[in-house]
Amino acid sequence: MSYQALARKYRPETFDRVVGQTHVTTTLRAALRKDKLSHAYLFAGPRGCGKTTVARLLAKAINCLENREGDPCGTCDTCQAIAAGNYLDVLEIDAASNTGVDNIRELRDMAQYSPSEGSNRVFIIDEVHMLSKGAFNALLKILEEPPARVYFCFATTEPNKIPRTILSRCQRFDFRLMSRDELGERLNEIASAEDTVLEPAALRLLVSMAEGSVRDGLSLLDQVIAGCDGSIAEQDVVDAFGLVRSEVYLELNEAIVARDAARALRLVEELAASGQSLDEFSRGVVTGFRNLLLLKIDPELAPMVDLPPDLVERLRQHADHFSEQDLLALIDLAGTHFERIHRSTQPRILLEASLVEYCRFESRVLLSDLARRLEALGGAPTGAAGGGGSVRPAPAKPATPPRASGGSSAKPASRAAATxxxxxxxxxxxxxxxxxxxxxxxxxxxxxxxxxxxxxxxxxxxxxxxxxxxxxxxxxxxxxxxxxxxxxxxxxxxxxxxxxxxxxxxxxxxxxxxxxxxxHGEELQQARAEDPALDSLVDLMGGEPLPESERENWKSGD
Ligand SMILES: [Zn+2]
The missing domain is CATH 3.30.300.180 (DnaA, N-terminal domain)
Structure with a gap:
């Protein structure tokens, strides 16, 4: 027996089995039960989320000899003929390859003939937005006066390309991408039906790659199942698709934190040597910075970071070394780099240059943040905490004493003692x-x-x-x-x-x-001299006072 693709083998036979589109399926079932079908339906939504599956279910339900509460039985002759594509009154047309007016005229002629006795004719037109203007006009003629017992089901990924005149004659349903949980559940279910154990880390990867599309998820699963015997581990998925291991991104973070460009470059060498896609890696770098930003903003956002708990924990520690401003700037940089690397004929060189740039990235730490961190550590320098002027921008009002009056200043006494x-x-x-x-x-x-x-x-x-x-x-x-x-x-x-x-x-x-x-420069020097903790912190972060103009921006954005 020939191998049957999972997507086909596990295609839902009832509306209930369609995952993630209950807002569509409940309405359709109700219409079927009450016999209040519209002549034209438009199913809009991203690819691979079940539009044609639902269209076929609808075609079956309309024609099923044993229609149960709006669901097709899936077993009667009609249901089986439709499933096999042998039912004359259900026609599937791919508009992507039949864009012309002639195709639609043909269809119009067909629509004029009565369907065979007791049957309803259903036209399923996939990617309907691809039709030519003439074809849409021909279609409109039919929709204006739809023959009895003729139904249309249009599916599209780009509803905005469909003429209003057509849209206004359709009942529209918007399909959505599946949530991670829904998709994970479905993949797990199918894996166990195939007697395969899908390890959680492997499942997480597959779900993440499928990006909400059940069809993509199943075809990915197809590929890994083919090469495994009974159980799928993360490494199987990584190997099957030449993925970059999540750890690599964490290693990159560590290299950036340590400002160790050589280490980052060795990562590229390792990836290239093991034949992994540098393009994919540079895309992953953007996601890596995004994950850091999420954790920086709120550690509670961890569920949105697509990694196992132990890696999230490591990532959390990395996040401590970056400011929000750093990460925003890095995401921006990495996004631009990815675009360039993606289009380049020399991706490796550009990737290497980009990693060096991240490692040399000038940290944009607000001095006020440094002071705050010091305070949190319990080591606030008297100068920084007291005068406010030492590491923060100077106060605007001269009435505020600019300096601490303590005698510990390294500057001449006249500077510290008297305002x-x-x-x-x-x-x-x-x-x-x-x-x-x-x-x-x-x-x-x-x-x-x-x-x-x-x-x-x-x-x-x-x-x-x-x-x-x-x-x-x-x-x-x-x-x-x-x-x-x-x-x-x-x-x-x-x-x-x-x-x-x-x-x-x-x-x-x-x-x-x-x-x-x-x-400001002097203020910082003074504060550093007074407080060894601040001194080493500034060294560590490579902080310098911002130019006056930028300082104003930071202040207003604070
Ligand atoms: Zn049936």
Whole structure:
């Protein structure tokens, strides 16, 4: 006896046996019981989810001699003839290969003849969206005045390509992909009917590959069953389809965390040597980062990660080494790489380059996150936790003391002990204020020598002849400077920037520098010096202060 494909052998004989489409089958059975059938049905949905199976069941139920409560009996002569494709009044047409108007005219002619006595004619048109415009018009003519005892069942994966005029004459059912559980149950059931034990890990793989399509699931099962004797393990599935073992992706994660590009490259070598698809691997890398992101967002999302519990546990530990921002960026990168690798004639080289890029990936850790993590570890540096300014962006309000007042600072005592609020010098106060809000302006401005004419309401800042560029840089910021100056001197001041013979002296500049708020880089240096834990953490993560512009983005996205 010739081998019969599982999908065929286990094709449902009753509506009850159709998995995952009860919303369709209950309605159809009710219509059959009450004899309220529509002349045209449209079954829309992804491939392999049972549209033609249900169409055939409907054709049988309409014609079955022993119709039981809307279900075909499956055993009467009619049912058997339909199942074998020998029943003259049930016609299956594949629109993909019969797109023309002639085919439909032929069909129309056939529809005009009465079906044989006691029978109903059912036309099943698969992939109906492939019909030509002319064919649709011919079809429409029939649907406008359907002959008695003639029914149409259209199946399509692309209902949006069907003319509205046709759609409006059909009763439409949307088929859905099967859930993992439904598909797993069905595959298990069929495996045991075939006297085969399907190990859970193997089943998980098959279900994952079938992507919700029962037909695909069964044809995959067909292939593994053919080469096994009584039991199917994960390795059988991996071997049968040249899959990449899940562990490989975890090894890649470890290489990325360790920034060990050589290790990642050796993975490629191993995959290539064992003849595995690099294309599939690069697709799997995207999924791998996606899995990490899910676990990062919420460990409770583990059921959505398609891996056995022990691997999920390992993955959870990996997730600790990435920030959400990292993973979003990595998914983006890996997606782009996959596209390129997929289309390339040199997939291996591109894959290797992509892995090196992941291993060299600059971690986008928010300094505020670092501080938070430290706090969680119980080792918050006084500078970081207290002043808020050490590793977070400087506070906008100068009223907040920017630094901790402890004496443990590695900086000169004058920097740590006194806030600028204590200084009598208004120019220093002005620079300090600006340093917190716009360090770019402050660091340029402090190169100039100030002259205040309170009577004239004017602050003139004179720069040396070599500082043209700096003056140009902050020209547009004069209103900001004026506003800050007005606050410092307590009366309205205009700001005039000018080039003169000399600017601020080096020593005076250094004096001011010592007094004013530190830059972000300096803040970080200071916090690291004060706290060895933060120091090693920053080393470990390779963290650096973000440029001011990016910092704003992070803050607003926080
Ligand atoms: Zn029957």
């Amino acid at each position: 600028v609020g204590d200084t009598d010098d208004p120019w220093t106060r002005l620079i300090d204020d600006l340093m917190r809000r716009c360090p770019r302006v402050a660091s340029c401005l402090m190169l100039g020598r100030p002259q205040v004419d309170l009577d004239a309401g004017r602050l003139t800042v004179e720069f040396g002849p070599d500082k043209k560029f700096q003056v140009k840089t902050i020209e547009a910021d004069c209103p900001t400077i004026a506003e800050a100056a007005t606050a410092v001197w307590g009366r309205p001041l205009k700001v005039v920037l000018g080039l003169g013979d000399t600017g601020q002296t080096e020593s005076r500049r250094e004096e001011i520098r010592q007094e004013v708020a530190p830059t």
